[in-house]
Amino acid sequence: MAKTVITVDDLDAIALGGAFLGTGGGGDPYIGKLMARAALAANGPVTLIDPADVGDDDLCVPVFMMGAPTVMLEKLPSGTEIMAALDQLETYLGKKATALMCVEAGGLNSTIPFAVAAATGLPLIDGDGMGRAFPELQMVSFTMSGISATPLVLADDKGNSVLINAVDNLWTERLARADAVQMGGAALVAAYSMTGAQMRDSILPGTMTMIREIGETLMAERKAHRHPGAALRARFSGHHLFTGRVNDIERKTVGGFARGRAVIKGTDAFAGREFSIDFQNEFLVARDDTGAVLATTPDLICALDADAGMPVTTEQMRYGLLIEITGLPADPKWRSDAGLNLVGPSYFGYDHAYAPVEEINNNKNLNQD
Amino acid sequence: MAKTVITVDDLDAIALGGAFLGTGGGGDPYIGKLMARAALAANGPVTLIDPADVGDDDLCVPVFMMGAPTVMLEKLPSGTEIMAALDQLETYLGKKATALMCVEAGGLNSTIPFAVAAATGLPLIDGDGMGRAFPELQMVSFTMSGISATPLVLADDKGNSVLINAVDNLWTERLARADAVQMGGAALVAAYSMTGAQMRDSILPGTMTMIREIGETLMAERKAHRHPGAALRARFSGHHLFTGRVNDIERKTVGGFARGRAVIKGTDAFAGREFSIDFQNEFLVARDDTGAVLATTPDLICALDADAGMPVTTEQMRYGLLIEITGLPADPKWRSDAGLNLVGPSYFGYDHAYAPVEEINNNKNLNQD
Numbered sequence: 001m002a003k004t005v006i007t008v009d010d011l012d013a014i015a016l017g018g019a020f021l022g023t024g025g026g027g028d029p030y031i032g033k034l035m036a037r038a039a040l041a042a043n044g045p046v047t048l049i050d051p052a053d054v055g056d057d058d059l060c061v062p063v064f065m066m067g068a069p070t071v072m073l074e075k076l077p078s079g080t081e082i083m084a085a086l087d088q089l090e091t092y093l094g095k096k097a098t099a100l101m102c103v104e105a106g107g108l109n110s111t112i113p114f115a116v117a118a119a120t121g122l123p124l125i126d127g128d129g130m131g132r133a134f135p136e137l138q139m140v141s142f143t144m145s146g147i148s149a150t151p152l153v154l155a156d157d158k159g160n161s162v163l164i165n166a167v168d169n170l171w172t173e174r175l176a177r178a179d180a181v182q183m184g185g186a187a188l189v190a191a192y193s194m195t196g197a198q199m200r201d202s203i204l205p206g207t208m209t210m211i212r213e214i215g216e217t218l219m220a221e222r223k224a225h226r227h228p229g230a231a232l233r234a235r236f237s238g239h240h241l242f243t244g245r246v247n248d249i250e251r252k253t254v255g256g257f258a259r260g261r262a263v264i265k266g267t268d269a270f271a272g273r274e275f276s277i278d279f280q281n282e283f284l285v286a287r288d289d290t291g292a293v294l295a296t297t298p299d300l301i302c303a304l305d306a307d308a309g310m311p312v313t314t315e316q317m318r319y320g321l322l323i324e325i326t327g328l329p330a331d332p333k334w335r336s337d338a339g340l341n342l343v344g345p346s347y348f349g350y351d352h353a354y355a356p357v358e359e360i361n362n363n364k365n366l367n368q369d
Numbered sequence: 370m371a372k373t374v375i376t377v378d379d380l381d382a383i384a385l386g387g388a389f390l391g392t393g394g395g396g397d398p399y400i401g402k403l404m405a406r407a408a409l410a411a412n413g414p415v416t417l418i419d420p421a422d423v424g425d426d427d428l429c430v431p432v433f434m435m436g437a438p439t440v441m442l443e444k445l446p447s448g449t450e451i452m453a454a455l456d457q458l459e460t461y462l463g464k465k466a467t468a469l470m471c472v473e474a475g476g477l478n479s480t481i482p483f484a485v486a487a488a489t490g491l492p493l494i495d496g497d498g499m500g501r502a503f504p505e506l507q508m509v510s511f512t513m514s515g516i517s518a519t520p521l522v523l524a525d526d527k528g529n530s531v532l533i534n535a536v537d538n539l540w541t542e543r544l545a546r547a548d549a550v551q552m553g554g555a556a557l558v559a560a561y562s563m564t565g566a567q568m569r570d571s572i573l574p575g576t577m578t579m580i581r582e583i584g585e586t587l588m589a590e591r592k593a594h595r596h597p598g599a600a601l602r603a604r605f606s607g608h609h610l611f612t613g614r615v616n617d618i619e620r621k622t623v624g625g626f627a628r629g630r631a632v633i634k635g636t637d638a639f640a641g642r643e644f645s646i647d648f649q650n651e652f653l654v655a656r657d658d659t660g661a662v663l664a665t666t667p668d669l670i671c672a673l674d675a676d677a678g679m680p681v682t683t684e685q686m687r688y689g690l691l692i693e694i695t696g697l698p699a700d701p702k703w704r705s706d707a708g709l710n711l712v713g714p715s716y717f718g719y720d721h722a723y724a725p726v727e728e729i730n731n732n733k734n735l736n737q738d
Binding site: 088092158159160161162163164165166167171174175178179181182183 | 457461527528529530531532533534535536540543544547548550551552
């Protein structure tokens with residue numbers, strides 16, 4: 001039985017690792033850490049369990065926040081919303097959750113499940129549905145395994161809640177997004193309830209452990225006065241795509257998403273060149289000045305502050321910020337035809353074909369780190 | 370015990386009377402009649418009961434369609450959606466409905482409850498929540514009595530459903546409207562469930578009987594080759610606001626509503642003058658060429674085809690159509706401060722104060738009929 005006890009002391013690493021793997025989305029690590037810290041301080045540590053240790057008929061329930069990250073920053077969850085969402089889902093199912101899950105990496109969405117686990121005393125399963133963050137609800141490995149997002153419950157800070165039953169996960173996204181927009185741009189959600197057997201069939205295992213390792217590496221490097229980028233790339237098969245200063249950023253919150261594009265002027269080894277990153281809550285495509293793709297969804301585009309070494313979310317991107325961009329290979333599930341159908345470039349309206357980040361960058365970046 | 374048996378033969382009158390009292394909204398009478406006719410033909414007649422004959426603890430459930438009337442015309446309900454909505458509401462409440470209700474008058478929303486009553490064998494209560502039609506969910510006498518719209522269930526033709534619990538009826542409108550828009554612009558709804566005692570405290574009694582009388586008067590006059598306008602005004606304290614030809618109509622479906630304005634060139638006794646009618650699903654304000662208000666929400670602005678004598682809905686208004694406009698006094702509840710707060714001119718963004726249709730028109734229209 002692989003069980004890990006997560007205490008208040010682990011939350012810094014988890015929030016930072018989640019934010020790095022969240023590829024710009026998944027919420028602010030500072031807010032996420034505060035929420036989880038309060039819950040663990042009040043209720044004690046959380047047990048992280050291996051997917052193998054969950055019973056076939058156990059009820060596993062992912063909990064998360066959905067909405068534009070820009071809104072999440074202004075509208076802090078109190079903690080009661082997510083408990084209301086879980087409670088209403090359990091009432092509807094007529095069954096109590098036996099374990100909690102995480103849907104995506106992110107400063108907030110990697111830590112919210114710990115807060116709920118502490119408050120309920122339930123264990124949290126080591127894994128998630130993305131191995132990164134994606135902007136839409138149906139973009140989880142659970143969808144590839146035929147697991148329904150519904151019944152889904154959204155709850156807001158005012159006391160409103162919505163329970164959705166939909167014919168497929170794309171319909172769930174449409175309905176839930178419309179409600180989240182009305183709820184002020186973001187809502188807390190319990191959805192994708194599944195049996196232990198379904199969970200094992202669909203989860204991307206080990207994500208929580210990986211997130212903690214990323215966070216610990218990041219903190220250790222910073223403590224040793226080194227920028228953590230190189231160590232993270234070495235440890236997680238990453239590619240240094242570029243370093244530069246944000247020269248222009250265009251963003252709008254539309255349809256419940258934070259969409260936009262950042263233009264970055266290269267510095268250091270990349271001086272004299274210009275790069276761009278498109279985002280929809282998460283960073284989707286990185287390009288150089290010739291328009292050539294350096295990394296594309298579903299591969300991960302992770303941003304670190306080039307000075308401070310801290311993860312940078314899409315809403316933190318601002319004119320003049322010096323950033324270092326790392327590309328990481330996505331989970332092999334996302335590189336399958338089914339995965340690319342859900343989250344590949346064409347789903348987001350791009351013309352370019354998917355090419356793995358390591359194939360694009362193996363030659364040209366050999367000597368850049 | 371005042372019980373009336375409603376058979377297939379009564380549905381023409383109910384659909385037409387509903388459409389007239391629907392003040393341009395509440396759905397198309399032809400579609401409503403077809404739906405109800407199919408249900409009554411398959412399941413037998415419906416019992417219309419007096420509010421006084423419902424037990425204090427009985428569960429009374431209104432059923433209706435919400436959305437833009439323009440969409441309702443293109444997207445005919447199959448009948449299964451509204452049964453799904455009712456069924457899910459009953460499951461959530463853990464209790465079966467003992468009587469059905471109507472929320473508003475309208476070609477569709479006065480007949481849908483008959484279709485559901487026939488399919489379930491439940492009686493329908495003689496009354497509604499508006500005594501006309503209004504565009505938004507919270508605009509019912511039930512809101513004035515403090516009755517919650519939620520739990521509310523929306524269901525669509527694809528098999529999606531949404532159950533809302535909201536802190537007030539305005540929040541319910543926002544969330545339900547957003548879902549209805551996603552569902553294709555219209556959805557079938559079960560909401561405002563209440564006890565028999567609450568129903569008696571809040572219902573506008575007798576609306577179904579009034580609708581049938583309007584429809585019967587309309588049909589009898591047409592059969593006698595008379596335009597029904599004069600007889601309807603004589604019977605229901607109406608005012609002949611004007612007759613004219615639609616000269617211009619501007620409309621857009623926005624935010625889930627059909628909004629717009631029609632400009633009408635007066636004919637007959639009104640020749641040489643120009644009039645306008647604003648609408649949001651329903652006709653809201655009628656004005657003459659000086660901009661003076663002839664009738665304003667919450668009073669009723671009812672349109673008849675000046676040639677055929679049939680009710681005209683907002684979506685049937687078109688260039689060249691000759692229409693005769695009648696103003697009817699709203700139920701006294703709507704003229705109270707609480708009523709005007711919910712549905713008065715200022716709620717819809719107008720500057721003019723409310724003035725009763727009879728005060729505006731008593732002198733000037735004395736000799737026009």
